[in-house]
Amino acid sequence: MIEAVKFWNEPNNRSHWDLELDPEWAAYGAMVKEASAAVRAENVELTQVLGGISPIDPFFMQRLRDQGVLEGLDAVAVHGFPLDWNHWQIDEWPARIAEIESVTPLPVWVTEVGISTFGAEEVQEFGLRRTAELLMGRVPRIHWYSLYDLPKAWPATTRHREAEGSSYYRHFHMGLLREDGTPKLAARQFSACTPEMGICQWFHFEDHRLDDAVQWLRRLGVRRLRTGLSWADSFRPGADHWFDRQMRALEDFDVTLTFCFTPEHRGVAPHHTSPPRVAGEYAEFCARMVRRYAPGLRSVAQPLAASFLTPAPRDAPSPAA
Structure with missing residues (x-):
C-alpha cells in the first residue's frame, strides 16, 4: 500500500532543482502547496512529506517554513551520505536531525x-552498522539507499557529471547488490535492520530489475520501500501500463511514493530540474497518481481542488529519460 507521498527529490540540490531559474525557491514552494492541496482533496488521510533535502540545511527548511510551504504537510525528509558526499562525519547524524527539528515541529524522516x-x-558494511546504531529509534522512517548498484550503462540523475569528478562514479556503487544482482558484504547484515529500516530503490522506465527486486526485498525482510513515479515518464507511450505494473508489484510493501522530474516540454527550461511552465500541472500529475494508486477518503473541500482533476495532457512527444 502507499503510506506516504513526497513532493520532489532534493529540491535544494542543484542536480535536482534549477536554482538559477528559482533562486529563492518561490516556484518550488508554490508548486508544493498546490500539490499538497490537490493530494489532500484526493486522500485526506495520506501522509505528505516534503521532498528529502540534500544537503541537510536548516536555513533552507526555515525558508520554506516562513513561506508557509510546510503548513499542509505531515513530515519533512532529509538525505545524508557522510562517507561519500557530505562534509560531516557519520557520528554527527543525531546533531543533523536536531538541526532540522529546531526549525519545524514536523517529524523528520531520513x-x-x-x-x-x-x-x-x-x-559500506561498517556504514550500515553505524547508521543503524545512530538512527534506529531516533527517527520514524529510515530508507537505505539503495538495493541495487546503478548499471554502468545508465547515467546517474545529475546535471553536473563533468564537474563532479570521482564523486559522480560513487553513484554507481550504492547498492547492497551489485549490478548483476549478487549480494555484497552489507547485504548479509541488512536483515538485522529490518523491518524498522526500509530501502529506497528508484525504478527506471520499464526497469528489468523490478521482479527480482521484489524477491530480494522480501528475502531481506523489508516492509517499507521508497520509490518514485516520474512526471516526465508519464508522457512516454505506455506510461500508465508501466506505472500499473510497478505499483502492482510493490503493493505488499508500505510505499513512500516520490513525485518528481519535470517533462522537458513542460518546464520553463527544457530540463528535468526546471520549475513547471504552467502553474498547477505538477499538482495535476500528483492528484492523478493518488487517484489511481492511493484512492481514499476525499476532502470535503472538493471545490478547492477542481482545477487539479483533469487528466494529464498528451500533446507532446515523449521526453528523453
Whole structure:
C-alpha cells in the first residue's frame, strides 16, 4: 500500500532543482502547496512529506517554513551520505536531525542514507552498522539507499557529471547488490535492520530489475520501500501500463511514493530540474497518481481542488529519460 507521498527529490540540490531559474525557491514552494492541496482533496488521510533535502540545511527548511510551504504537510525528509558526499562525519547524524527539528515541529524522516562500495565493500558494511546504531529509534522512517548498484550503462540523475569528478562514479556503487544482482558484504547484515529500516530503490522506465527486486526485498525482510513515479515518464507511450505494473508489484510493501522530474516540454527550461511552465500541472500529475494508486477518503473541500482533476495532457512527444 502507499503510506506516504513526497513532493520532489532534493529540491535544494542543484542536480535536482534549477536554482538559477528559482533562486529563492518561490516556484518550488508554490508548486508544493498546490500539490499538497490537490493530494489532500484526493486522500485526506495520506501522509505528505516534503521532498528529502540534500544537503541537510536548516536555513533552507526555515525558508520554506516562513513561506508557509510546510503548513499542509505531515513530515519533512532529509538525505545524508557522510562517507561519500557530505562534509560531516557519520557520528554527527543525531546533531543533523536536531538541526532540522529546531526549525519545524514536523517529524523528520531520513528517506535516503547510504554508503558506497566505491573504495571497499567493508566501508559500506561498517556504514550500515553505524547508521543503524545512530538512527534506529531516533527517527520514524529510515530508507537505505539503495538495493541495487546503478548499471554502468545508465547515467546517474545529475546535471553536473563533468564537474563532479570521482564523486559522480560513487553513484554507481550504492547498492547492497551489485549490478548483476549478487549480494555484497552489507547485504548479509541488512536483515538485522529490518523491518524498522526500509530501502529506497528508484525504478527506471520499464526497469528489468523490478521482479527480482521484489524477491530480494522480501528475502531481506523489508516492509517499507521508497520509490518514485516520474512526471516526465508519464508522457512516454505506455506510461500508465508501466506505472500499473510497478505499483502492482510493490503493493505488499508500505510505499513512500516520490513525485518528481519535470517533462522537458513542460518546464520553463527544457530540463528535468526546471520549475513547471504552467502553474498547477505538477499538482495535476500528483492528484492523478493518488487517484489511481492511493484512492481514499476525499476532502470535503472538493471545490478547492477542481482545477487539479483533469487528466494529464498528451500533446507532446515523449521526453528523453
